[in-house]
Amino acid sequence: MASTNLDKLTMNFRYNNNDHSFQVPINWTYGFLKSKLYEITNILPVDQKIIGLSNTQNINDNEYLINLKHNNGVAKFILLGKPTAPNNNSNNNSNNSNNSNNSNNSNNSNNSNNSNNSN
Numbered sequence: 001m002a003s004t005n006l007d008k009l010t011m012n013f014r015y016n017n018n019d020h021s022f023q024v025p026i027n028w029t030y031g032f033l034k035s036k037l038y039e040i041t042n043i044l045p046v047d048q049k050i051i052g053l054s055n056t057q058n059i060n061d062n063e064y065l066i067n068l069k070h071n072n073g074v075a076k077f078i079l080l081g082k083p084t085a086p087n088n089n090s091n092n093n094s095n096n097s098n099n100s101n102n103s104n105n106s107n108n109s110n111n112s113n114n115s116n117n118s119n
Contacts, residue, residue, distance in 0.1 A: 006073040009065055013050075015041055015079040024065065031061030043081035052077035 008023045011033065020040060024033065030053075034045035053059065053068045053075060069075060 006066070008073065009070060010074045011036075011065075012074060012076045013037075013079050014077075026064070026066045028065050029061060030059050030063045030065065030068070033065060034061070037079060041079065041081070042083035043079070044084055047081045047084075049080040050077050051080065 006026050009026055009028070010021060010023050012019065012021045014020070022036070022040075024036070031045070034048055034050075037043065037048055037050075038045055050059075053065075055069075059068070065075065
């Protein structure tokens with residue numbers, strides 16, 4: 001690690017053969033970083049594998065980024081993980097309720113037609 005007279009860290013990372021870079025305050029934690037990576041890549045924090053910020057694989061989410069590997073305020077790492085799929089459940093639920101309403105309406109009209117025919 002280098003100088004502690006930094007006010008920001010530059011985070012350079014590679015994901016899916018693309019290079020990304022952004023700056024964060026030095027008081028950011030590993031957990032904040034994972035949230036930011038989720039915004040950029042849509043990979044849930046629990047599904048992220050970050051390689052190169054530490055010699056250990058188990059970094060606590062409360063660990064300050066300034067305490068992890070960097071060179072004069074520039075950290076480099078690789079991100080692995082699979083993005084989450086968009087949530088389409090709300091559309092499916094509304095379609096299911098519309099379908100059940102339509103089938104109930106057709107059953108009701110059939111029942112009323114049957115009762116009219118029996119008179």
